[in-house]
Structure formats: structure tokens, C-alpha cells
Amino acid sequence: MVFTEAKRYFVERRIMERMAATSTLRFSDYFAHLRDETRGEVEQLINAFTVNETYFYREDHQLECLSKDLLRERASVKSPGDTIRIWSAPCSTGEEPYSIAIWLLENWAQVDAYNIEIVGSDIDTRVLEAAADGVFGKRALMRLSPELIGRYFHALDDERWQILDDLRLSVRYSRVNLIESRETRIEGKFDVIFCRNVLIYFDDESRRVAAENLYDSLLPGGYICLGHTESMSRISPLFDVCRFSDAIVYRRPQEKKP
Amino acid sequence: MPEATARHLPALLHDADPDVRLLACELVRTQPPIGAGQLLGDLLANEREANVCAAAIEVLAEAGGPELLPLLAQCAARFPDDPFLAFAVRIAGERLGAQR
Structure with missing residues (x-):
């Protein structure tokens, strides 16, 4: 996935959501949490970025x-x-x-x-x-x-x-x-x-x-x-x-x- | 989406603004191939802007059939000083000519 400057708000919002979900107050703390592979946060962050809008018999x-x-x-x-x-x-x-x-x-x-x-x-x-x-x-x-x-x-x-x-x-x-x-x-x-x-x-x-x-x-x-x-x-x-x-x-x- | 777009395409492809015509060419990609070939074939026959022709040719390279080869050649001939268009027509011609 690629996010240009125009998507900054989209990215910020999802990171804020994950920070709230993991009870981390500062980005540096969340980043450390993200890098701790035992916590599975990378998967949660990826999930937050995906777009899942669809319906039956589309196209x-x-x-x-x-x-x-x-x-x-x-x-x-x-x-x-x-x-x-x-x-x-x-x-x-x-x-x-x-x-x-x-x-x-x-x-x-x-x-x-x-x-x-x-x-x-x-x-x-x-x-x-x-x-x-x-x-x-x-x-x-x-x-x-x-x-x-x-x-x-x-x-x-x-x-x-x-x-x-x-x-x-x-x-x-x-x-x-x-x-x-x-x-x-x-x-x-x-x-x-x-x-x-x-x-x-x-x-x-x-x-x-x-x-x-x-x-x-x-x-x-x-x-x-x-x-x-x-x-x-x-x-x-x-x-x-x-x-x-x-x-x-x-x-x-x-x-x-x- | 294809049904919703179809009724707007003829007007958009004849819009006075070449940028609108250029973007409309991309929307034609949503149409069933036969309809797309007809819409862009009509445009290509008379289009005066090389960039609009290039956009149409890119879509036609997928949506069109070998029957459009003469139209592509005529388009290239109308812009003899545009090397990109000549290139685009050659590539599209190769693809359409090789179609099953």
C-alpha cells in the first residue's frame, strides 16, 4: 500500500485509533509496542488500514x-x-x-x-x-x-x-x-x-x-x-x-x- | 457502475474541454468491450487533441478489435510530428493485430 501526503489524515486517524486501543499515550510508546513482535500489533495496524467496502454480485x-x-x-x-x-x-x-x-x-x-x-x-x-x-x-x-x-x-x-x-x-x-x-x-x-x-x-x-x-x-x-x-x-x-x-x-x- | 456511467459517456467524450474528453476515455474502460470500441472509435476518427487520442488508444489497445487498425493508422497520420502517438499506435496495433 502506498500513502501520499494527501492520505496523511487517513494514516493519522488510524494510528490514533490503535494508540487508543492499546492505551499508549505517546507515539514513541506506540511505536515500541508496534515493534514488539510478540504483541501482534502489526497485524492489528494492517487490519486498520484495509478498505473492505463490497457487496454481493458486484461487477x-x-x-x-x-x-x-x-x-x-x-x-x-x-x-x-x-x-x-x-x-x-x-x-x-x-x-x-x-x-x-x-x-x-x-x-x-x-x-x-x-x-x-x-x-x-x-x-x-x-x-x-x-x-x-x-x-x-x-x-x-x-x-x-x-x-x-x-x-x-x-x-x-x-x-x-x-x-x-x-x-x-x-x-x-x-x-x-x-x-x-x-x-x-x-x-x-x-x-x-x-x-x-x-x-x-x-x-x-x-x-x-x-x-x-x-x-x-x-x-x-x-x-x-x-x-x-x-x-x-x-x-x-x-x-x-x-x-x-x-x-x-x-x-x-x-x-x-x- | 458500467450501467451508471454509460449514459454520460457520449456527452463527456464530446465535451469542449479536452481534459474532460481525456478523462472520459478512461471511464470507457468500465464498459463492455464492444461498446467501448464503438465509443472510442468514433472519438478517434475526429479527435484533434493528440493527448486525448493517446488516452483513447491506450484503452482501445485492450477493448478494441482488429477492425480498428485502419482507424489507428489514420489517427497516426493526422499527427505526423508526434512521436509518442506514433509509438502508442504501433503498440496498440501490435496488440489488436495479435488478438484471438
Whole structure:
């Protein structure tokens, strides 16, 4: 993440919040607290800086592209019963990985022919806990029809709905920093990666490193979807640009046969 | 976002202020590729500001198709003294020409 002078207020506010939470009155004391690795404060500070605004079926033209084009192509190099791996990184509080699961159940006729594995990863451990809980408010569900909500959620009260256990337990969550290759590598290779609206927060060097890690996390011929204002062409020449009817996505090229 | 942006784009791409047209080119990136190609193809055919053309070409290099290659060549020909635009057109042309 990169914070320019224009973000000074944003940074100051979060540090003040953490100083209050840790009962440290002076910045020098908080800094010492932060550097004491046994206290886990670095993780708490990182959590305070992440932006977790999202909702179900956000940018659903990419989900349309997933079921119409990307999975058709990935399935064409697999056999029925094979695993198709989809990575939502960052996954925030789970709206994206659960959206992918619901979308495929509703819109991909071959969903039962393959073993679909969905992994959600984020650097923020608080959101990962929330994602695993799978409890959402009205705003997160605003783009889902009442029928879909009725089919995949149960109401906890007037304001909160929890995703059904079958779906909730089908998504695996993990903490990953996209610019740490030793962390991304652990997750293995994916057929499709959704990496939306996070690279915009990185500086150029971190963006390049993240793009290389994402490239390594894709199977040859695998696809990556970025946010609608992001362009991989500006970050890395490693990927092919693929223009489908609903979205532009990027592909790790197939390995050349010797 | 794509739906909310779409209805404003034609007017923004014809705004009298070239800075507005330039920024609007970037907003076109939010549109489905076919629509984006049409919007920016129309702009590129008549745009007089090299910087606006460069912004449009960058988006078209991803959103456009090989059918836009003649339009890119015409655009480069309109600005023979602008080496950056010639470079941008060449790169975009290579990408569009190599499309599946």
C-alpha cells in the first residue's frame, strides 16, 4: 500500500485509533509496542488500514464472463470430475467468493460436473473471520433478488442474514499478502483469479511484484479478472489481454510446446 | 457502475474541454468491450487533441478489435510530428493485430 501526503489524515486517524486501543499515550510508546513482535500489533495496524467496502454480485458482468466464457474454456482442457480452482484475493468479508459460488450454482449448467474449489484470501484477519461467519446486512445483499436471498441465506433477525452452512463451509479462507511470494505459492495454482480493486492501492513496484505472484498462481491458460478501472497492461507484460463480450480479462499464456 | 456511467459517456467524450474528453476515455474502460470500441472509435476518427487520442488508444489497445487498425493508422497520420502517438499506435496495433 502506498500513502501520499494527501492520505496523511487517513494514516493519522488510524494510528490514533490503535494508540487508543492499546492505551499508549505517546507515539514513541506506540511505536515500541508496534515493534514488539510478540504483541501482534502489526497485524492489528494492517487490519486498520484495509478498505473492505463490497457487496454481493458486484461487477456481475465479470461473473457473466466467468460462467459464459472463462469456465467453458477451462473446462475444455479438463475432464468431468476434475477440480476447477477459483481464487478470490482479496476476498474481504466474503461477498465475492460467496457471489461466485451462488452465481455458478445459478448460471453454470456444468457446475455439478466438476469439483469447484473456491478459496478466499485477504491480508486482514478480521475480515477473514467475518467471511467465515458469513453474516451479512441489507447493504451487502442489495443486488440479490429476494428469491436468491431466500434460497441461499437464512435470516438471523430483521437486519442480518447468514449464508447457508453448505455454502459457507464450501469456501476455504486463508491469510495471504499478495506481494509475498512465499504466501501466494502456498495456495497452489488456480484456473481463475478474481483480484479486484486492490492493486490500485499499491505503488508501482508492489503492483509489479503482485502481478508476478498472481501470474505464478495461475495455471497456464488461467484467467485473472481485475477491477473495472484497472488494467494489467499498465502493470505487467506477462499476460495476454482477452476481450470477451462481457468483460476484458487477462490470461496466463499457454506454455509453448518444445 | 458500467450501467451508471454509460449514459454520460457520449456527452463527456464530446465535451469542449479536452481534459474532460481525456478523462472520459478512461471511464470507457468500465464498459463492455464492444461498446467501448464503438465509443472510442468514433472519438478517434475526429479527435484533434493528440493527448486525448493517446488516452483513447491506450484503452482501445485492450477493448478494441482488429477492425480498428485502419482507424489507428489514420489517427497516426493526422499527427505526423508526434512521436509518442506514433509509438502508442504501433503498440496498440501490435496488440489488436495479435488478438484471438
